[in-house]
Amino acid sequence: MPLLEVENVSKVFPTRSGSRGAGGNVALHNVSLTLEKGGSLGIIGESGAGKTTLASLIVGLERPSQGKVRLDGVVVGEQMTLAEMAGRVQLVWQDAAGSIDPRMRIGVALAEPFRIQGLKERGRPDAIGRMMEEVGLSPALARRYPHELSGGELQRAVIARALALEPALLICDEPASALDARLKRQIIGLLERLGDERGLSYVIIAHDVGMVRELTSELAILYRGEVVETGPTDAVLSDPRHSYTKRLIASVPRLPRRQAG
Numbered sequence: 001m002p003l004l005e006v007e008n009v010s011k012v013f014p015t016r017s018g019s020r021g022a023g024g025n026v027a028l029h030n031v032s033l034t035l036e037k038g039g040s041l042g043i044i045g046e047s048g049a050g051k052t053t054l055a056s057l058i059v060g061l062e063r064p065s066q067g068k069v070r071l072d073g074v075v076v077g078e079q080m081t082l083a084e085m086a087g088r089v090q091l092v093w094q095d096a097a098g099s100i101d102p103r104m105r106i107g108v109a110l111a112e113p114f115r116i117q118g119l120k121e122r123g124r125p126d127a128i129g130r131m132m133e134e135v136g137l138s139p140a141l142a143r144r145y146p147h148e149l150s151g152g153e154l155q156r157a158v159i160a161r162a163l164a165l166e167p168a169l170l171i172c173d174e175p176a177s178a179l180d181a182r183l184k185r186q187i188i189g190l191l192e193r194l195g196d197e198r199g200l201s202y203v204i205i206a207h208d209v210g211m212v213r214e215l216t217s218e219l220a221i222l223y224r225g226e227v228v229e230t231g232p233t234d235a236v237l238s239d240p241r242h243s244y245t246k247r248l249i250a251s252v253p254r255l256p257r258r259q260a261g
């Protein structure tokens, strides 16, 4: 059984004008995707393609207008509460920095998932320190406030918080779009290591092929709410079928090579 199954999912938002009978704004149309346990899936598409909407549906924050999302065969939003979902799948939001309360010290923010789940003892400082070390952060940063961290450190902190409840699946919505090439490189290394060490499955959402090329084995191209192409990442990128995919690949320079140290 696949870890994640998106089955003929459509999402229609009411149009802002509220006009009746207009049919609404179709953010996703008949999207189907699967991800096996331990696998990695890239989703790329331009701004407005429906990427964040898809991420929200997978974690149960939005409900599909049609179709179903299943995690381990269980229908998201119907057979599982949000609290149960939190232990299986986590989303690292597009605006990672904005997802940590600016008034909370980092250590307190990282203990939050445990507090919310009633697992307070797991949020002790030594445990938080280990979580931070695992993503390459000094435990000393636990006492700092978000604005006292660099962009890369904050991104790592958000990933650490997302991994606190040991989900099987991590969704990263444009995880490094605000970071420079060197920090992107570091985040790629971190996600690769967590995939190897924990058998973590992940979905990487991006508007270009840079990170996805290196991090994912399967790829889906989202264009105006529809999956127009899907397959093994290498195959899709080396022999794109759809004209939109060809344009996407042509427009993006490769990331700089990995550097020693």
Ligand SMILES: Nc1ncnc2c1ncn2[C@@H]1O[C@H](COP(=O)(O)OP(=O)(O)O)[C@@H](O)[C@H]1O
Pocket (backbone or CB within 6 Å): 013, 014, 025, 026, 027, 045, 046, 047, 048, 049, 050, 051, 052, 053, 054
């Ligand atoms: N909560 C919402 N209400 C109304 N329309 C929305 C909402 N969220 C997204 N949309 C619309 O859905 C479409 C896809 O948006 P989004 O999923 O954010 O795309 P992406 O993440 O690929 O940039 C856009 O037209 C956007 O305006």
Ligand SMILES: [Mg+2]
Pocket (backbone or CB within 6 Å): 051, 052, 053, 094, 173
């Ligand atoms: Mg988005």
